Amino acid sequence: MKLFQYAFLFSAISAVTACGGSSDTVDTKEQQAGLISIALSDSPMAGVSAVQLQLGQLMMTDANNVEHSYSLNNMTINMLDYQGKASINVVDSLQIPAGQYHNVYMTVVQGDGNNGCYVDDGQGRHALTVEDGVLPMQNFTMLNAENHTYTMEVNLYQGLHYGQQYGYQLAQDGLRTVNNLHMGHMLGDVDPQWIASCEAANPDAVAANGSFIHLAYIYPAASVTDISQMGDVYASPAAGMTAPMAVAPIHLDDDGNWYFGMGYLPEGEYRVGYSCSGNLDDPLTDDTSSGQFNMFADAGTVTIVAGATGGTDTYVQCGMMGTGNGHWGGMGMGMGGG
Template identity: 45%
Template sequence: MNNLQKLSVLSMSLLLTACGGSDSAEKTLADSTAGLLTVSISDAPMNNVDKVELVLDHLVMTDEHGETHQFPMNGKSFDLMQYQGADSFKAVDRLAIPTGQYHDVHFTVIQGDGNQGCAIENIDGRHGLNIEDGMLPLHDFTMTQDQHMSMTLEIDLYRSVWQDSGEYRLSHGGMYSIDNRHMGHLVGNVDPQWIEDCETEHADKIDNGLYAHMAYLYDATVTDIDMMVDVSSARTDQRQSPIALSPIKIHQDGSGNWSFSMGFLPEGDYRVGYTCLASKDDPVIDDMNQGQFQMFRDAGALTIEAGENGGQQNDHQCGSGGDTGNGHMGGHG
């Protein structure tokens, strides 16, 4: 993990404000053996968006006895767009939690109305952002004595943000949380010839020459380009949508190199695809069968390793100089 913001939003005094069931939560928290909980939030970057402001209200969890504990976040806000790839915002820093099992763990948020609460900013201005069910889900966990549990909530904006009747919404479909001991980061380099070839072949599909170069990451069960599809909540062809996306950007050093990054990926095996037609990928529509989206290259298989303590950087070459997969064009018009 790089450049984690050194920000503690919850001190030990907040434990006295936790809410429980019929028994006193203050007594439970004061008398129990405890571990420490740290929760960070990161995102997969998104084009054409300047700011995604999240405003946290409470951290909520239910223990094994059915008691619900709430820890105030006091309207802590941050711009999610500032925490991309391997960077993350530390929302909760070493909060003492009694030992035991916890479920229904989540942050509640302050919904946006355009002036207050969660918001999204783009070329058209500032807009209220409504989060699905008013909360950001985290995974269940077990706290042991003297343990420091560190987890990260990863929010893939390409798969989560959508617009409905003029309102912006953030769904849970592109979110997951992970124990930081079991994740790694991916940095991919893309053959510049792929960029040039894709733009040349699909020049007739792009308005004003605005290509959207994107890396699509799939589960290892996707084994070739014909199995790679767009993001769609309306998919009926039994093919598997990507589990992560990242814009591919040219380096600003004049080298002509292109790269992308994806952070906080569960350790395991994956396959990556490349296209310059990401602007044709509407997350609500099956663009493979109903639109102009196409995957351009299969960039091959890769393995994400967490390393000894989690957070290892994994490098992958897409195209010349590395594993190129089968390297053929595919997709359906």
């Protein structure tokens, strides 16, 4: 396999040069090309104060099975700094030849405790190992003069695992990539009575610090029609159950409003579930079948729309909100966003 390697600055379009051991001549005529940009965003989790990724290279293979490599300059990112709709560009307007690309991924520098990826928690700093050492992306086709913008969402509640033997690991089932032209953001307010009732019904779900972990679970509506089909974050749910495609923590603001935000959802129809048993939802085990975890409430369906340029905000009200407007101000459906 031929290997094409490229270096670039994040803020400028790169010149493409080819190197390697082949005897092919480089066509000096202007090549058809397009631009690609890639950002990272995070859905956080409780119990950790930093999740740092160190990026090595962007890799992709074209239709002729030639592998292309672009340096990411060992860029380091604390994913907890880019939650919800916030994101950070790791590739900015990189020029690549037009064509079809597959096996697209970013490599990472695996953690060893001193260098590379790591997690900070209440016990200190720990090495982080990423599954296969890569962050996989979707295949794509670049036409001449096109400009593609993608965001990779890193959902820690689904992807970040901890075990006594292996330490912290980031699994690929917690990653998803979306084309920014075809995605939107979900903003939700949660009925405070749901919160109180769930805590009263699930006293054993309290975490070691004495608090509950409240989570919103997002499912594809085509697979989930009621609460009985809503599974936990375990990647291989029991028959009749569906694992969520995204999970978002529910926060309490200074005015007593419970709310959540989930960024970069592909446009389409979803169903939203709520639970205060997040502390008992282990991504390595089927906690629903064991009876340890339960989904408390079904907020119904919501349709995410992208809008003309992508990134539209869609509001969902989970339960009754009384006379208040909630954290998001009762903004209604389809309000313009980021």
